[in-house]
Amino acid sequence: MKYTSTALFSLLLASACLYSCSPNPYASTNREHKKQLKAYSKQLRTVPAIDPETSTLTFGEHWVGTTNFSLRRPNFVVIHHTAQNSTDHTLKTFTKPQTQVSAHYVIGRDGKVYHMLNDNLRAWHGGNSRWGNNTDLNSSSIGIELDNNGAEPFEEAQISSLLEVLAMLKETHGIPAENFIGHSDIAPVRKVDPNATFPWKRLAEHGYGLWYDEGVVEQYLQPAAPITVLDSTGTEPVLILQPLDSISTIPPHFNPKEALRIIGYDTRDMPAAIRAFKLHFIQDEVSMELTEKDKIILYNLYQKYL
Ligand SMILES: [Zn+2]
Structure with missing residues (x-):
């Protein structure tokens, strides 16, 4: 078809x-x-913020406001999946007062970004949650919702946009790598988002979240063979040498509950904490029990949080 x-x-x-x-x-x-x-x-703009007329505190003679201040800064990023079928559905949910839920950013499967709330304001995405001793993640975090029904893999366009948003947030607010976490990390009993297909390792490679040294796991899966020293006749073994790298990397006093707690997990419900840890760091097998391989990963990882 031709156009003029x-x-x-x-x-x-x-x-x-x-x-x-x-x-x-x-x-x-x-x-x-x-x-x-x-x-x-x-x-x-209301100053003084506490009304001296109604307060029982004893104040100085004059109100004195400091000249040195700024807005509070978010220090965590919490990533979610929406568990809904479309971005439109989520946008509607976050604009209905009765739902009482929101997020700073919503990212569609097509990579389109909706910035719904200024980063310096408090969105309602974490709910009842805990990370370390922080019991009000909504006050200190930015919430990012990824449009995803909860059981499907994340689209490349979506992850690519997410990485751009994370770069901007890290740069703007100076958020430490270990403070990029998921909803299930901070609410292990109630939440399982983002789902097990979420590319946490890829994010960590870009500096958003931490990851374990995969070499230690390979070493566990393929330990070097022991060396047998034979006697002078060359027939009887007198000594079996265990190569250093085949000796267990976990010391006997290692306590997985303490390790999970040091990373940040709420361990009051230990099986739920284990499931949240595995959803983030193991992913191909998510259960409420730690295997020997999981313990090696946990031991390697928690040392990065010390
Ligand atoms: Zn969530």
């Missing part, structure tokens, strides 16, 4: 308009978002 230049121009104009001129279906919830921002900024 005028027809082609009109077609281009029409397609550009389709994106920028179509009404935003979220116009009314965007207005509500701005209204809430206004209320919070009013709260921030």
Whole structure:
């Protein structure tokens, strides 16, 4: 089919308009978002923040505000899968007040990114959660939801966008590598997201999360053979030498519960903590029990968190 230049121009104009001129279906919830921002900024502008008239505290003679401050900074990133069938479904969920759930970012299967909340504000994505002694992850983290039904692999376009978002967040907020974690890590009893196909190893290779030294596991799976020293006749063994690298890398006093706790897991429900650990670091076999191989991985990994 051939187009005249005028027809082609009109077609281009029409397609550009389709994106920028179509009404935003979220116009009314965007207005509500701005209204809430206004209320919070009013709260921030209220000085002194504690009313001396109603407080029982004894204050100094004058209110004195410091000149040296900034916004609080997020220090964790928590990754989720939505367990829903489309990005639209999730956007609707996060704009309905009655659901009481939200995230800073939603990333579609097609890689499209929706930045729903300023990074410096508190989204409601972690729920009842714990990581180390931090019991309010929502206050210190950025929540990222990946559109995924919970049982399927993640699309390449989606992971590629996620890596770009993570690079931006790490750069902007200076988030340490070990603080890129999953929802199941911080809520092991209640949550199993992101699912076992999530590429945690790939993320760690880019500096988002930690990973174990795979060499120690290979060593465990293929231990070097012992060397037998024979007597002078060359027939009777007198000594069997165990090569250093075939000796177990786990000391006898190693305590898996303490190791999981040091990494950050809430170990009050140990089987759930093990399942969360395996969902993140083992992935091809997710159960509530640690095998010898899992213990070697855990021992190697927890030393990186010390
Ligand atoms: Zn989640």
